[in-house]
Amino acid sequence: MKAAQITSYGTADVLRVNDVDRPAPGPGEVLVSVEASSVNGHDVIVRAGGLKMVSGRRFPIGVGLDFAGTVVATGADVAGHRAGDRVWGMVHPRQRHITAGAAEYVVVAADRIAHAPEGVSPVEAASLVVAGSTALIALRDSVHLASGERVLVRGAAGGVGTAAVQLAHALGCHVTALARDRHAPVLTGLGADEVLDHRSTTSDRIGPFDVIVDTVGSELNCYRSRLAQGGRMVTVALSAPALAAIAASSVYGSRRIRTFSANPDTAVLRDVAGHVRSGALRPVVDGVYPLADIAAAHEAFERGGVVGKQVLAVSA
Template sequence: MKAVQVMSFGTADVLRVNDVDCPAPRAGEVLVSVEASSVNGHDVIVRSGGLKMVSGRRFPIGVGLDFAGTVAATGDGAEGYRVGDRVWGMVHPRQRHPVAGAAEYVVVSADRISHAPADLSPVEAASLVVAGSTALIALRDSVHLTAGERVLVRGAAGGVGTAAVQLAHAMGGHVTALARDRHADILTGLGADEVLDYGSTTSDQIGAFDVIVDTVGMELHCYRNRLAKGGRMVTVGLSPSALAAIAASSVHGSRRIRTFSANPETPGLRVLADHVTSGALRPVVDKVYPLADIAAAHRAFERGGVVGKHVVTVPRSSV
């Protein structure tokens, strides 16, 4: 079968679509025939060598945190799934995977998938696994958004940003999106009450917010200063400067900068599916690439300036 792997750390040029043996599920595992996988910041960091503590230095290393497809086989004890079931899920972000989501087949523990929403295509489903889960955990579990609160979503046009705008709106927040001005109409359509152009709006020109969701990871201390009394801020855009700002903010009590690594299992994926089914969350896909062009998808992700997600489609295999 085909699988995207890296044989050394570096730019998108190190990505290879290799021929590998098709894995077989062990007890408690499921073999998924992958139809789509999205590009996430985690994938880029692993590829670049920024997560050596997780990936190690042994190659090959698989690429692709999330996936959507159908069940191809189940191991003993993998309850609740039958061959042909449409599923979505993600590999464990804190483990090394020689084969990950950007492959024709992937084996995962059954507790890392759930049935995908029936109304979503594989491309749409793959676009929401990591982005939707991250936004949901940020708003629900990290900053505990309540109805009527003022929310700023920074980097609102990206994958996590578009999901956060929608979910914050569905949870009753008054949502301000900070993004490129040309994305204003799209973000308003997703539920933003106001859109500010980040190119012409500095942190000291915006009002006070009860909740700030940051996906950028820079100038965090400037935006933390825009929190109202009792305000909460969470960032998912990690960088060396972000980690320093998070550490420095720890003395500020509730107004500290929070962060986390999204790692949803079956229950969390089911809740995410409920939000899709209710209409609170819908996919936003910027561009779709074939598996052979995954390097181009990584380059486009790193350039930024898109709305939503880059998704890679995986051809059906005869394995």
């Protein structure tokens, strides 16, 4: 099979699509024929060497966190999945992978996939695995968003941001999206009540908000100060400065800055699929690339300034 790998850390030009042996599922695992995989921040950080504590220095290393496709085979002790099932899922983000989601086939534990929602293509489904799961965990489990609250989504045009806007809107919240002004029509269509240009809007001129969802990772303390009494904030963008701000914010109790590592299991993926089926969550795809052009997809992700996800169309 063909699989995207890196043989050294660096910029997008270190990505290679290599011929490798097709894996076989072991006990509790499934083999999935991958039809699509998206580009996520995790993939870029791994490729650049930012997670060497996990990925190590033994090459090659597979890339691609998520996938959508069809079950080909199952190992022993797998219940609930069989060959022919259309599924979506994610490899474990805290494990090293020789091949991962950006490949023609992937082997994963059965508790890391779920049946993909009907009515969306594999490319569309792949765009929602990480984005939808991360947004759902952030809003539901981290800040416990309630109907009618005022929400700020910072970095609203990205994958997680577009999903968070939609889910908050579906809950009946007033949603303020912080993004580039040219993205206002799309974000308004997704449910944003107002869109503010992040280049001309400073944190001291907005708010207060009951909930802030941050996908940027900078100026966290400035935005935290815009929380209303009892407000909550969560960031999904981690860096050394962000971690320092998170630690320092603990003195603010409920108004501290929260974070988490998105690692969805079958139950979370089922919940995301339910939101897709209900119409509360729909895919936002900026660009589609063949697996051979994965370097271009990474470069587009890193340039930013787009709405939604970069997705790899993979055919086994």
